[in-house]
Amino acid sequence: AQKVTQAQTEISVVEKEDVTLDCVYETRDTTYYLFWYKQPPSGELVFLIRRNSFDEQNEISGRYSWNFQKSTSSFNFTITASQVVDSAVYFCALTSTDSWGKLQFGAGTQVVVTP
C-alpha cells in the first residue's frame, strides 16, 4: 500500500519569509514518481514538479526548491521569499510501478502568506 503524509495542516507566514512544506511517503516499489501540485483559492490544480525515484538531485525553479531524500522517504518543498500569490493549498502525490494510473495524494498543506 502507498501512503503520502503531509503533517502540516496549515502554515502562516509573513511576506518574504521562507516556508518549507514537508512530505513523507511510503511505497514498496523501487520505481516511483513524486509530484507537487498547487491549488490556489480559485480551485484549479496546478502541476509544479515531478521527480523519479532514481534522481535525488535537488531542484530549484525560481523561488521554489525541492529536496528529495530517499533515506528518509521525504520530498520537501521550500518557497523562498514568499509572496501573497503563494497562498494556496499544496499537495504532495505519489505513483509507482505497482499502481500506474493511480495518484496517491497527501491531505495537503494550506499556506497563508500575509503582507
Place this chain on the structure above:
Amino acid sequence: NAGVTQTPKFQVLKTGQSMTLQCAQDMNHEYMSWYRQDPGMGLRLIHYSVGAGITDQGEVPNGYNVSRSTTEDFPLRLLSAAPSQTSVYFCASSYGQGREQFFGPGTRLTVL
C-alpha cells in the same frame, strides 16, 4: 488545446437522482482519472483508465460507474446520489506511466 474540460461546473441533486459528469481531453492522453476532493482529505481516486476500453477502481469507487469508449472521453456516472457524495470532482489525464496528470477545473456537486 482546451486541455481537460469538465461539465457541468456546478450541480445540485436530490437524494436518489442519477447523473453523469462529463470529462474530455484533447491531448491524446492514454490515462484518465476521476478524483473527489473533500475538506481535509486531499484528493481520493474514484476510478481510472489506462486506455480506451480499460477501466479500474480506485480508492472510493462505490456509487460510481465509468466507461471509456474513446480516448478523449471519460464520463463518471452517479447511479443513485447520496448526501455523502457531496464533493468537488476532478477529472485528470496524463500521457502515461509516471507522467504528471493535468486536471480539469472541477465540478462542485451538492446532494440534498
